[in-house]
Amino acid sequence: MRAFGRIVAVxxxxxxxxxxxxxPVQPPNDATERKEQAEEPALSxxxxxxxxxxxxxxxxxxxxxxxxxxxxxxxGKVTKNVWELGQDSSGMVVRFKTDATEIWANYTLRRARIxxxxxxxIGASGLDLYxxxxxxxxxxxxxxxxxAGQVRQVIGKGMSAGMREYMLYLPLYNGxxxxxxxxxxxxxxxxxxxxxxxxxxxxxxxxxxxASASRPGMTHTAIxxxxxxxxxxxxGFSGNGRMDAEVGELLVKIDAAVYVIDCLPNMxxxxxxxxxxxxxxxLRAAKPEVPILLVEDRRNTNxxxxxxxxxxxxxxxxxxxxxxxxxxxDGISGIxxxxxxxxxxxxxxxxxxxxxPSDLGFMRQADxxxxxxxxxxxxx
Numbered sequence: 001m002r003a004f005g006r007i008v009a010v011x012x013x014x015x016x017x018x019x020x021x022x023x024p025v026q027p028p029n030d031a032t033e034r035k036e037q038a039e040e041p042a043l044s045x046x047x048x049x050x051x052x053x054x055x056x057x058x059x060x061x062x063x064x065x066x067x068x069x070x071x072x073x074x075x076g077k078v079t080k081n082v083w084e085l086g087q088d089s090s091g092m093v094v095r096f097k098t099d100a101t102e103i104w105a106n107y108t109l110r111r112a113r114i115x116x117x118x119x120x121x122i123g124a125s126g127l128d129l130y131x132x133x134x135x136x137x138x139x140x141x142x143x144x145x146x147x148a149g150q151v152r153q154v155i156g157k158g159m160s161a162g163m164r165e166y167m168l169y170l171p172l173y174n175g176x177x178x179x180x181x182x183x184x185x186x187x188x189x190x191x192x193x194x195x196x197x198x199x200x201x202x203x204x205x206x207x208x209x210x211a212s213a214s215r216p217g218m219t220h221t222a223i224x225x226x227x228x229x230x231x232x233x234x235x236g237f238s239g240n241g242r243m244d245a246e247v248g249e250l251l252v253k254i255d256a257a258v259y260v261i262d263c264l265p266n267m268x269x270x271x272x273x274x275x276x277x278x279x280x281x282x283l284r285a286a287k288p289e290v291p292i293l294l295v296e297d298r299r300n301t302n303x304x305x306x307x308x309x310x311x312x313x314x315x316x317x318x319x320x321x322x323x324x325x326x327x328x329x330d331g332i333s334g335i336x337x338x339x340x341x342x343x344x345x346x347x348x349x350x351x352x353x354x355x356x357p358s359d360l361g362f363m364r365q366a367d368x369x370x371x372x373x374x375x376x377x378x379x380x
Contacts, residue, residue, distance in 0.1 A: 043182035048094045051191035055091040057233045081240045089170035091234025095192035099163040104182030106152045110175030118212045124173035128217040129155045132165045138226045169217045172210035199231035204262035208236025212352040220365035241266045243275040252286035258376045264297035269319035276323040291376040296340030301351040
């Protein structure tokens with residue numbers, strides 16, 4: 001009892017000095033941030049359909065939905081999976097100029113699922129904003145953070161004054177039905193139409209489509225588009241990039257600067273030997289002067305400890321090199337080749353799940369692609 005009395009006395013003494021127990025500090029959280037973002041100012045809204053979206057191929061051809069990656073004629077010709085994945089907006093970019101210090105977006109997502117397990121909600125269903133800095137370099141600005149099918153959020157706020165050019169990347173693993181850009185009414189605005197220069201055309205798998213970039217601007221296709229200052233057409237179809245002749249029929253309808261064929265992650269050696277040469281000859285017959293880049297599949301980052309997977313990569317790579325040799329023997333020119341062994345580096349740290357690149361992996365892929373694509377684009 002004496003001890004208890006002493007404790008009470010000490011507490012009373014501390015209280016008399018005016019000292020109080022500190023309240024626990026509550027760190028800011030996403031819910032608080034979203035609440036702050038919800039305070040929408042007066043805005044003037046602009047529909048991006050009024051000036052066009054870069055990375056949207058098949059101009060002039062009918063579509064089921066304006067933002068589809070594939071034209072309406074593809075339905076029933078390509079596989080059902082490819083058709084449905086073609087409704088995702090991966091690779092599409094909105095370009096504009098403004099002096100606004102605040103930029104908003106309002107859009108409706110096509111699918112209820114905001115993100116698959118190996119992507120962030122921002123990467124799968126968000127928008128990703130970049131701007132040119134005073135030196136002309138593209139720099140990241142902000143993103144939307146989707147939680148539901150209707151997204152109306154600020155992307156950039158409190159930005160410094162001054163007219164600058166922007167690129168807004170659309171979702172990687174979702175489609176959109178509509179998209180508006182919101183700016184303060186007094187802000188200057190100039191739409192920037194899609195470039196007419198021939199684009200880089202990528203045909204591939206989930207990696208090409210963008211799994212598992214944290215945000216749409218971090219895929220290797222987007223990074224390369226900024227580095228090479230070129231428009232990009234992304235025809236990556238998750239789990240379904242298989243060198244299909246039906247997709248080849250669509251590829252030749254695009255006036256491409258380069259065709260990049262990066263389908264091996266969805267194929268085995270037998271399929272590569274069966275389908276690679278016919279696809280290349282299909283492209284070459286229709287586009288005799290367009291460079292074609294064949295890409296080996298990346299080596300899974302845990303292949304060093306999974307012998308069967310490592311053997312699969314060895315066999316795939318051998319099959320593609322055999323196809324390259326046969327194409328050259330047949331007199332097919334303008335074929336370029338990229339080894340897959342260094343696409344994700346050699347430290348095992350560049351993937352989310354062993355297969356799909358993280359942002360580090362996409363940056364490493366871009367580093368490997370860039371010099372080869374520059375060679376493809378160099379005048380003969």
